[in-house]
Amino acid sequence: MAFKRYIPVESISELTINRLSVYLRCLDQLEQEGVLTVSSQELADRFHLNSAQIRKDLAYFGEFGIRGVGYNVAQLKEHLVNILGLNEERHALIVGAGNLGTALAHYSGFNTGGFRIVGILDNDPKRIGAQIPGGLVVEDVKFLPDIVKERNVHIGIITVPAAAAQKVFDALVEAGVQAVLNFAPTQLKGHPEVKLKNVDLKINLELLSFFLTQAGKLVPPA
Structure with missing residues (x-):
């Protein structure tokens, strides 16, 4: 009990x-x-x-x-x-329909266990309107505020280039998103009422590189 x-x-x-x-x-x-x-x-x-x-x-x-x-x-x-709050369905919206964003959109782990990807956005006319694996169609990022409201989006996922990440984060906050998962390789200026989690894949690779480089070099203090 x-x-x-x-x-x-x-x-x-x-x-x-x-x-x-x-x-x-x-x-x-x-x-x-x-x-x-x-x-x-x-x-x-x-x-x-x-x-x-x-x-x-x-x-x-x-x-x-x-x-x-x-x-x-x-x-x-x-x-x-x-x-963990997984007894409720959390809607997530991906901003950035490049290789990483597209891969996350049809990753099964993001559409089970209480989570559902409800949209993927981009500002590239060549990508907008394209159907990606998993069934979603890339939509224009200019509709972000309406999509967040209409689809009850709780979590924003940023997969845009570093230079555009802060602008996207600010737009998600303004639209009312409560939490953001940032894959862009940059540090964002957060917001006190929005939970921000950064996932920098390169930093993790550099951490592994450190251990490979320093293995055997670090001597514990006497």
């Missing part, structure tokens, strides 16, 4: 929320395999996680499971779905 706790959202780190998503995927797999209950240690051993971290993360949101028995897989999965 879970007991509700009222914890300010800002006090919970993004790393914790990221781990909840990982736990949800693990529980999905266990449910598909017919597993009914699982302990934090079994969950950790099976999916290479940390049992103490699992218990700590879940404790932010209540008391789950039964001592000596573990967690009911279906019930814990339902709790995580509710905590």
